Amino acid sequence: MTQLSSYHRRLFAFLSVASFFEGFDYYALAQLLPEIRAAFGLSITQGTALASVINFGMVLSFFLVRQGDRIGRRRLLSWTITGYMICTALSAVTVHIAQFALCQMLARLFQTAEVATVMVFAAEEFPAERRGFVLGVIQGVSSLGAIVCAGVTPLLIGTALGWRMVYLVGGVPLVLVAYLRRNLRDSQRFTGEAVQTKLPLLRVFRSRYRGRVLLMSVIWAMVMFCTQSALLFWKDFAVTTRHFTAAQVGTCMTIAAVGSLPLVFSVGKLLDVIGRRASTVIVFGLTLLGVGLAYTDYSSSVLTIGVLLGIAGTTCVLSVVQTITTELFPTDIRAESFGIANSLLGRTAGVLSPLVVGMLSTQLGYGLAVQATGLGPLVAMLLIVLFVPETRGKELEETAALS
Numbered sequence: 001m002t003q004l005s006s007y008h009r010r011l012f013a014f015l016s017v018a019s020f021f022e023g024f025d026y027y028a029l030a031q032l033l034p035e036i037r038a039a040f041g042l043s044i045t046q047g048t049a050l051a052s053v054i055n056f057g058m059v060l061s062f063f064l065v066r067q068g069d070r071i072g073r074r075r076l077l078s079w080t081i082t083g084y085m086i087c088t089a090l091s092a093v094t095v096h097i098a099q100f101a102l103c104q105m106l107a108r109l110f111q112t113a114e115v116a117t118v119m120v121f122a123a124e125e126f127p128a129e130r131r132g133f134v135l136g137v138i139q140g141v142s143s144l145g146a147i148v149c150a151g152v153t154p155l156l157i158g159t160a161l162g163w164r165m166v167y168l169v170g171g172v173p174l175v176l177v178a179y180l181r182r183n184l185r186d187s188q189r190f191t192g193e194a195v196q197t198k199l200p201l202l203r204v205f206r207s208r209y210r211g212r213v214l215l216m217s218v219i220w221a222m223v224m225f226c227t228q229s230a231l232l233f234w235k236d237f238a239v240t241t242r243h244f245t246a247a248q249v250g251t252c253m254t255i256a257a258v259g260s261l262p263l264v265f266s267v268g269k270l271l272d273v274i275g276r277r278a279s280t281v282i283v284f285g286l287t288l289l290g291v292g293l294a295y296t297d298y299s300s301s302v303l304t305i306g307v308l309l310g311i312a313g314t315t316c317v318l319s320v321v322q323t324i325t326t327e328l329f330p331t332d333i334r335a336e337s338f339g340i341a342n343s344l345l346g347r348t349a350g351v352l353s354p355l356v357v358g359m360l361s362t363q364l365g366y367g368l369a370v371q372a373t374g375l376g377p378l379v380a381m382l383l384i385v386l387f388v389p390e391t392r393g394k395e396l397e398e399t400a401a402l403s
Contacts, residue, residue, distance in 0.1 A: 004130070011125060012134065014184060015118050016141040018081055022111050022118075023145030025088045025170040029054065029104065030232045031153040034239055035163040040097040044240065048358030051232060053101050055354065057108030058347035064113040065339030069332060070199050072186040073121040076335075080117060084110030089171025092164040112347065115142075115322075116338050123326035124187040124334070128395045129272060135326070136268020136319045143264045143315040147257035154250050189331045189396065204333050204340060213337050215387060216325050220346025222380035223321055226373040227314040228350035229357045230291050234307060237295055237366040242303075252300060256307035263312035267319045275392040276324055277385050283320055284381035287313025291374045295367035317377060324384070327391045327399040349376070 004012065029036075029051065037047045068076045087107035094100040119135060126134045149166070156165040185191075200206075204213050238244040238252070263286070270279045290309025293302055322342075329337040353373060360369035389402040 019142040020145040023142030024149045027146035027149045032163045048354040051354040054104040055351045057105035058112040061109045061112035062339040062344035065116045066336040068335035074186040077117045080110045080114035092167035119322045124189040132271030133268035135323045139319040140264040150253045216341035217345035219380045221349035222376035224350035225353045225376040228353040252304045259308045260312035267316040280384045283316040295370045330400045
């Protein structure tokens, strides 16, 4: 197996740190939704609508992601990291719900573009036989950031600034990221391509990859329809439907988050050892089980197992789909193709998901409404197994040419 060079290790560290703080900031809304609803006087339905407005930033991120094919991965990554951390910090000083929604929508825009750029950057720079492992660990570090957020949020809420302190803390890492990004170069695959001064919008649909980008868009939509609600509403469900105390929620989340780590950090190795398709069946199956158990009337122990599998599953699902998406397109359209599948079309489902859950919850309750989103990963799993070529161990030039 190819050993990573010292530069690869530095790049790995930088991308992992960026992913950690992305996970921390992204998970903040799920942890703070009850407090934010109380602070701004929002009902449950208004809270789900707020989540959808914020998630619309993920769709808009497409227009930023595609610029990676023009200005390069490194430069775009610097823009996105700086942008989302500034917007996260600004969220802490908002005084009106519209201001908060705007800041968080922009933060989502930069976050989603940053994730896409990190994955494209990593896929292009690391050896084929280590690609799944690297992408899996980077996504796992994002989950670790979410776990740290879950752990420190109760402490930060207890300060004089309350929920606002979480967003202030989320803006601090700018200095660390700025330090780590020095001496990094752009991906060799990108620098080996001819410089593109213009990027015709949706140019991938005029190429032979239009069918593939549509397939990946449907897969992403099915995945995001579930993952955007699977954990976002669990704390609200536990408090309002199951009448858990803050201490019970904290205990459940801590046990589940820590317990999920072995699964989260093993998915990358799994991708490289047994392949993308076999990994899909295992990972997506665990996700469906987790979502099913987390929103039930069973004991707190069963709910904890459900949340554990939900955290692990929704993280590992992203690792699988991100890995596959980066491998199926050539370098000159890789960022735009990822942006279309992940952001423009796929994440639209992420915007609609909280709205659908909000509407269904009035008739079915939180539990059944969120469980219904599990149909998405089931469809996505079948599409990957039936129609996506196996890419394990192949160079990007080979995987892009597969039919």
